[in-house]
Amino acid sequence: MNTTATGTKQFITSEQLLGHWQGHRNLTRRVIEMFPEKELFEFSIGGMRPFAKMAVELISMAGPALKGIVETQTDAYSEEAFKPATKEEILKKWDEETDEINRYFNQIPEARFQETFNLFGQYEFPVYQNIMYFVDNEIHHRAQGFVYLRALGIDPPFFWERF
Template sequence: MGELLTPASLLEMMEGNRRLTLRVIEAFPEEELFHFKAAEAMRPFSEMVVEFLEIEEAYIRGIVTGEWVLRAPEGLDTKQKLLDACAAVRQRTRELWPQITVERLLTEERDNLFGPQPQTNLSRLIYALENEIHHRGQGYTYLRMLGIQPPPFYVR
């Protein structure tokens, strides 16, 4: 019997989720992607995407280099630029990923990004994945409110 979760299988899980998220972004009309909100207190889907890209980049860089800094991508004012930013962040993840070992995933440390409590790097990456899934669910709701059929959830 093989390992339940390996760095390679974790990356593939992240990749499958990102492929689905990209299809959600593509389903949005450009205007609504950047301006539609379900309620005044909510954000457009594009802002949610920027958030999880920022988290992914910060966590991967932090796990590999020890540099824990949030840097939001800027100038993402078209659907194509947002899709390009998704591709760029994921490409950086793929480039750094070979340096992420099981030992590194199980290392518990502080990151100073979201609170002082130490956590494992695996916990960070699971949080990042959950955050993307959560916001993608909001994107599905937004699309349905706009009368647009979202992409099938089961196609990764």
């Protein structure tokens, strides 16, 4: 048993959380792949964004955020740097970000997960909460992608298959 600064129990290690997240990212990658090219960029329900836009959000958030945490720099969030026109471009960038996430996540010292950081100069929360947000936000948008696929008559992958 270890005790922490707050005197509570450890739930999960950083290594386990990273594995958990990359499992989710692998599933999201398969959801991107399953969309027909046109529908990836155009299909929408109830005025929501097409799934390509949601994927760009995920890509624009995780790697840049972790880099910001490691380098304690607070540049604003932006989706301007990546404007894909094809599914292939999205998948290629997705895979590059897999490496970026591993690289920067592993540089975060344990104590920093509990420290507050003003992410993107805008979201001032403990680092662990910001990282949980990236994972949760990905699950959230991917689930919307699942509904889009169902509405298109395509069976999405199993939610629990990650690798």
